[in-house]
Amino acid sequence: MKRVVIIGGVAAGMSAAARLRRLDEEVSIVVLERDRYVSYANCGLPYHIGGAIPDREQLLVVTPEHLRATLNLDVRTEHEVIAIDREAQTVEVHDHQRGSRYTEAYDILVLAQGAAPLRPPVPGIDHPRVFTLRSMPDMDAIKAIVDGGAERAIVVGGSYIGVEVAEALRERQLDVHLIELQDQVMPLLDIEMATDLRYHMELHGVTLHLGTAATSCADVDGRIAVTLRTGETIVADFVVLAAGVRPITSLAQQIGLALGTTGGIKVDATMRTSDPHIYAAGDMVEVIDTVTGEPTLVALAGPANRQGRIVADQICGRDSTYTTTQGTAVVKIFAMTGGATGTSEKTLRRLGRAYRKVYLHPAGHASYYPGTAPMHIKLLFAPEDGRVLGAQIVGYDGVDKRLDVLATAIRAGMTVFDLERLELAYAPPYGSAKDPVNMAGFLAANLLRGDVAFWYPDEYEQQSATTVFLDVRGPQEYAQWHIPGAVNIPLTELRSRVEELRPLNAKPMRIYCMVGFRSYLAYRILRQHGFEDVATLAGGGRTFTSFYRTTLATGAPGIPFVSHAEEDLAAQMLLDQ
Numbered sequence: 001m002k003r004v005v006i007i008g009g010v011a012a013g014m015s016a017a018a019r020l021r022r023l024d025e026e027v028s029i030v031v032l033e034r035d036r037y038v039s040y041a042n043c044g045l046p047y048h049i050g051g052a053i054p055d056r057e058q059l060l061v062v063t064p065e066h067l068r069a070t071l072n073l074d075v076r077t078e079h080e081v082i083a084i085d086r087e088a089q090t091v092e093v094h095d096h097q098r099g100s101r102y103t104e105a106y107d108i109l110v111l112a113q114g115a116a117p118l119r120p121p122v123p124g125i126d127h128p129r130v131f132t133l134r135s136m137p138d139m140d141a142i143k144a145i146v147d148g149g150a151e152r153a154i155v156v157g158g159s160y161i162g163v164e165v166a167e168a169l170r171e172r173q174l175d176v177h178l179i180e181l182q183d184q185v186m187p188l189l190d191i192e193m194a195t196d197l198r199y200h201m202e203l204h205g206v207t208l209h210l211g212t213a214a215t216s217c218a219d220v221d222g223r224i225a226v227t228l229r230t231g232e233t234i235v236a237d238f239v240v241l242a243a244g245v246r247p248i249t250s251l252a253q254q255i256g257l258a259l260g261t262t263g264g265i266k267v268d269a270t271m272r273t274s275d276p277h278i279y280a281a282g283d284m285v286e287v288i289d290t291v292t293g294e295p296t297l298v299a300l301a302g303p304a305n306r307q308g309r310i311v312a313d314q315i316c317g318r319d320s321t322y323t324t325t326q327g328t329a330v331v332k333i334f335a336m337t338g339g340a341t342g343t344s345e346k347t348l349r350r351l352g353r354a355y356r357k358v359y360l361h362p363a364g365h366a367s368y369y370p371g372t373a374p375m376h377i378k379l380l381f382a383p384e385d386g387r388v389l390g391a392q393i394v395g396y397d398g399v400d401k402r403l404d405v406l407a408t409a410i411r412a413g414m415t416v417f418d419l420e421r422l423e424l425a426y427a428p429p430y431g432s433a434k435d436p437v438n439m440a441g442f443l444a445a446n447l448l449r450g451d452v453a454f455w456y457p458d459e460y461e462q463q464s465a466t467t468v469f470l471d472v473r474g475p476q477e478y479a480q481w482h483i484p485g486a487v488n489i490p491l492t493e494l495r496s497r498v499e500e501l502r503p504l505n506a507k508p509m510r511i512y513c514m515v516g517f518r519s520y521l522a523y524r525i526l527r528q529h530g531f532e533d534v535a536t537l538a539g540g541g542r543t544f545t546s547f548y549r550t551t552l553a554t555g556a557p558g559i560p561f562v563s564h565a566e567e568d569l570a571a572q573m574l575l576d577q
Helices: 011-023 042-050 064-071 136-147 160-171 191-203 250-254 301-315 345-351 399-411 416-421 436-449 457-463 475-480 491-504 517-527 540-547 566-576
Strands: 003-007 028-033 074-077 079-085 090-095 100-105 108-111 115-117 130-132 152-156 175-180 207-210 214-220 223-228 233-236 238-241 245-247 278-280 329-333 336-342 356-360 376-381 388-395 468-471 509-512 534-537
Touching: 003 011, 003 100, 011 028, 011 064, 011 301, 028 079, 042 136, 042 160, 064 074, 079 250, 130 136, 136 238, 152 160, 152 223, 152 233, 160 175, 160 191, 160 329, 191 207, 191 329, 191 336, 191 376, 191 388, 191 540, 223 238, 278 301, 329 399, 336 399, 345 376, 345 388, 356 436, 376 436, 376 540, 388 399, 399 416, 399 436, 416 436, 457 540, 468 491, 491 517, 509 517, 509 540, 517 534, 534 540
Parallel strands: 003 028, 003 108, 028 074, 108 278, 130 238, 152 175, 152 238, 175 207, 468 509, 509 534
Antiparallel strands: 079 090, 090 100, 115 245, 214 223, 223 233, 329 336, 336 388, 356 376, 376 388
């Protein structure tokens, strides 16, 4: 009888074990998990702390007893593998429950140990009130302090776990300070997209300390004082470290398995390591980026579960392989949703890859049906053929739906011209006749066909001294905020006043409005009146506000703008303020 030993009992490990049993009733399957729980919903941990998931037991998907009864799996919790003998094909196990050690033989070994939270080398970081959040006991310890009357918390790290923990603690009415080394929250996003989330977090009372780091931690009468690189000191009841994770590869290194350039375990398409008897899956393995082809580490549950299934297939002789990871992920931050798929602009720049981009602000569903708000979409695509390279979306309703469509488009190798032609579900409560994905395709295809030329907010400072900025919004909008020195001619008056712009035609003319529709119409008018060096602001003033904070930056949803009615809607919005 073939004997398979799996080290790790969460996403990849349990996925491999469960599918292996479904495919082979005879194989002996042993799962060794060093913690007390297996197959728990670790992505749900912040939501129990915050109260959205009140029943702790809901996070425990299955128990070892249930797995034995339903799948005949030998699942041993609090059993830590401390050594592997590749020649003898055995593992040495420390049974923490009994305080004993024993040896377990295997025919096939599967490494699925995941990743461990980073603990920055900061003096005092071992203070008893500094926590990480990766397991059920971690969650229990944090929740006990919150339930005990904690008033202030510090979160170190502003990526997915960090912002989710910050939200959870604010939901419990704590004073929350978030520290992030980068000058933005959600560093995996491009900064302008993360800025929308930043405004929203500030609106909900999270104090952000961006572009700085904790330099020391010290006890203050049982509480903890964290000093920042800026010199500021914050005293809190506890700290949650969410500064990223690194693959758990100590066992793999001890036995000489090959590691990739990123530090993750190197595997082939079958998830086999450099030892033919050992597979690896999940957060601990190096994968290939779908878009760039570069090796990378991606700690996400979806890829981990799929890799576990492939391991099981391979053990059973099935022709199943893993290709690439595109890093599709989404996060809830209070009322907002943010997410990304494919590659970012910062990554494309770092790699020297050619790309083009568009921004747009469509509503989540038909604007006349209640309950929607604008979202902010950024689409990146190849200039030569329009192949979709990446997408980022932040907004309120319908964000995940569009993100999934664009993730599928990237996986399928689709182009922006394909996005134009997609037939997507529409009814007023769910979408629009021209879905946001279609609209992104229209904008990008127009750019590649030469029907429009864009200018971008990150070009503003370089162009400001030599450029004429034309604001085609209404006078009330212009009075509320405008680019310094901009000429204001509302779109509805542009045709009759176009000659006023002739004396300025010697300079580049950059047009803008609120979200980009009126300025696009103005661009088409001016081009057909002989103006050549003109361009329209991609995403309009709302995208500009994501680069430069203006009075338009509220962190609140706002109202959706309807094509051909933007000026009336903007005027109404100003009256309502």
